[in-house]
Amino acid sequence: MKIFFRNIHLYLSLVSGLVIAVVCLTGAVLVFEKDLEQAWHPERYFVAAPAQAADPLPLTRLMEAVRTYKADAKITGVKTYADPARTVEFSLAGAPGGPGGERKGEGARPAEAARRENTGPAGQSKEGRRGKGERGGKGGEKGGGGEGGRGPVVFVNPYTAAVTGELNYRETIFFTMMALHRGMVGGEIGKLIVGISTVMFLFIIGTGLVLWWPATRKALKQRLRVKWSSGWKRLNHDLHIVLGFYAALFLFVFAFTGLAWSFEWFNKGIYAVTNSPMQRPEPPVSVAPPTAQDAPAAPAALSADAALARARSLAPTAVSYALQLPKDSTGSIRVATLRPDATYENATDEVYLDQYSGQVLRQQTYEQRNLGQRVRGMFKPVHTGSIFGWPSKIISLVVCVLGFTFPITGTIMWLNRLRKQRRKERKLVAA
Template sequence: MNIFFRNIHLYLSLVSGLVIAVVCFTGAVLVFEKELEQAWHPERYYVAAPAPAATPLPLARLMDAVRAYKPDAKITGVKVYTDPVRTVEFSLAGAPSGPNGDRKREGARPAEGAHGESAGPASQSQEGQGGKKERSGKGGEKGGGEGGRGPVVFVNPYTAAVTGELNYRETIFFTMMALHRGMVGGEIGKLIVGISTVMFLFIIGTGLVLWWPATRKALKQRLRVKWGSGWKRLNHNLHIVLGFYAALFLFVFAFTGLAWSFEWFNKGIYAVTNSPMQRPEPPVSVATPATPATPGAPVALSVEAAMVRARQLAPNVVYYALQLPKDATSSIRVATLRPDATYENATDEVYLDQYSGQVLRQQTYEQRNLGQRVRGMFKPVHTGAIFGWPSKIISLVVCVLGFTFPITGTILWLNRLRKQRRKEQQLVAA
C-alpha cells in the first residue's frame, strides 16, 4: 500500500512541483506586501503628526489638488482614515500616469494589494460578498483577483500636497501576484495553477500517509531533524520532518486558494451554506435631475456633505471609503471598518441617495449571509492575515518551506534512483 501512495506522491509532485514552488515563493513575497509597501514609501501613507489645533482641509480642496496634479483624472472614490497621521487616498479611473499628462497604462488599477489593505476606496474588496464584483480580477478578467484598478493619489489632509501615487501594475507585487494567480498565462495559467493546487492537496495527503510511523521509536525520529547527519540524511529529514509540521498549514492555504482558480468552488461555498451568491444591485438615488437648467432640480451632495453623513452614521471606525456615483441615478457607497473587525475586509456598508443623503440600504458585516462571510474569510486565512503578525509570520515560514519541498523531494527521488541503479548493477555483476 505504501508503494501505491509513494507513486501517487511522486508522480503528482513531478507534474506540479515547479508550479507549486513558484506559487509558494510568490506567496511568501506577498505575505507582507502592505507592510513592505508602506516601509518603502512611508511618505505616501503617513504625514507628520499635526499640531493639536490642526484640522484637516475640506475634501473639496484636496480634490482640487488631485485635479491639478492630474487634470484629466476622474475621481471615483475617496478613503479617509480617522488616524490623524494618515494621508487621504483618492482613487482615479482612466487617468494619465504622471502630472505632465502623458497617458500610460490607462485603466490600470492599483489594487487592495494581494495580501494587504486596499490602496484606495474604489478598491474595497468584495471578497465574500458574492455577485459579479467579487470575481472581478486583473484588468477586469473574471476570477482574477487583484489588480485592474486606476491609480491612487495620496494627499496630505492638512496642506493639500500630493505625497505620492500608486500604480499597482507597475509594482513588483503585481508581477508576484500575476505569477501567484496564473503564472502570467491568463486563463490557461489560472487553470494550470488551479489543477496544480488540487494535485498539491493530494500530495500533502499522501505525504502524511507515507510519514505515518509504525512504531513509537520511528515517531521520535520523524519529529526531529538530525542536523549533524550527512547531507543525504539531512535532505531526507528536511523533507519528511518539516513537511509534517507544515502540512496542515499548506493544506489550508492550498484549499482556500482554489477560490481564485475555479468558479465552481465559489459556487460550492454558497451551495453548502445555502446562501445566495448574487448580490443585490446597488440601490438608485430617488431624486434624479431632469436637466441641469431645470428650476428646482435636486443638486447632488458634495463629497464633504456625504462624508459628514457617513460620520453621523458610523462615528467610531478605522476609515471611511466613499465610492462616488457613476451617473445621475447611482448612489454613494460608503464602506467602513470597525476597530474590532474580524479581518481587514469585514466592512459595513451603507448606500446613500446622492441628492438627499438618505440611507437607501445599510448592511453590517454580521448581516451578510453565511456564504458571504465564509467566502470573505478565505482571503485572510489564505494570506495568513487572519490573526495579524503572528499568523503572517507562520504563513511566511510555511510558504518558504513549501518552496523547498519540491527541491528536497526531487533530490530524494534522484538519490533513490541512483541507489536502485547501483543495486541492479550489483545483481548483474553477481
C-alpha cells in the same frame, strides 16, 4: 499499500513541483505586501502629525489638488482614516484596456482596499457583491491573475493638500509576484495550470502524511526531529519528512483556500454548501428632487464632505471610511466603514446614501451578510495569513518558504533513490 501512495506522491510532485515552488515563493513575498509597500514608501501613507491639533482640509479642497496634479483625473473613490497621521487616498478611473485601466462595469479601487483581491470599489468586498454572471475571486479575472484592472491611486496630505505620491499597481514588483502567484503570467491557461497544480498539491499533502505515518514509537521520534548532525542525505530526508509534517496542515489550508481564485465552481460550491445566494440586490437608486420650471438646471448633488459627515454620524467610531462615488445621476453613494473590532480588514459595514439628500437607502452590517459571503470573505485573510495579524503572517511566511523547498528536497530524495537502485542493479549484473 505504501508503494501505491509513494507512486502517487512522486508522480504528482514531478508534474506540479515547479508550479508549486513558484506559487509558494511568490506567496511568501505577498504575505507582507502591505507592510513592505508602506515601509518602502512611507510618505505615501503617513504624514507628520501637526504640532497643534488641526482639522483636516475639506475633501473638496483635496480633490482640487488631485485635479491640479492630474488634469484629466476622474475621481471614483475616496478613503479616509480616523488616524490623523494617515493620508487621504483618491482612486482614479484608469484608461480601459490600458495599464492601470479599469474593467468594464467597475470603477477604480481605493488604495488600501485596492491592493486586496477581495476588495472592490471603495473597500467593497467582492464576495459581498457577487451577482448574476459575475466572475468569482481571482479565477474570474483575466490576464496574468487579473491584477491589471486598477486605476492609479493618489495620496494627499489632509492638512496641506500636497500630493504625497501615486500608486500604479501594474508598475510594482507585487504586480509581477501576483501575476506569477495566480497564473504564472499565462492568462487563463496559466490560471488553470495553477488551479490544477493546487488540486494535485492537496493530494501530495495527503499522501505525504500517509507515507510519514510511523510504524513504531521509535520511528515516531525520528520523524518528529531533524537530525542536524547527520550527513547531507539524511539531513535532506529530514528536512523533507519532518518539516513537511509540521507544515502540512498550514499548506493544506493555504492550498484549499487558494482554489477559490482558480475555479468558479469552487466559489459556487461555497454558496451552495452554506445555502446562500450568490447574487446580491442591485445598488439602490438616488431620487433627484424635482426642478422648478424657471430653474431647469440639474439638481445639486451631495458634496463628498457632506457624504463623509453623514457617514461619520452613522459610524462615529469607524477606523476608516471608503466612499464610492456615483457614476451617474441616478447612482447612490456607497460607504464602507471598518469598525475597530472588525474580524479582518474587509469585514466592513456598508451603507448606501442618496446622492442628493443624504438619506440612507440601504444599510448592512458585516454580521448581516449571508453565511456564504462571510465564509468566502474569510478565505482571503486565511489564505494570506493576515487573519491574526503579525503572528499568523510570520507563520505563513515560514510555511511558504518551506513549501518552496519541499519540491527541491523531494527531487533530491528521488534522485538519491534512483542512484541507489542503479547501484544495486549493477551489482546484480556483476554477480
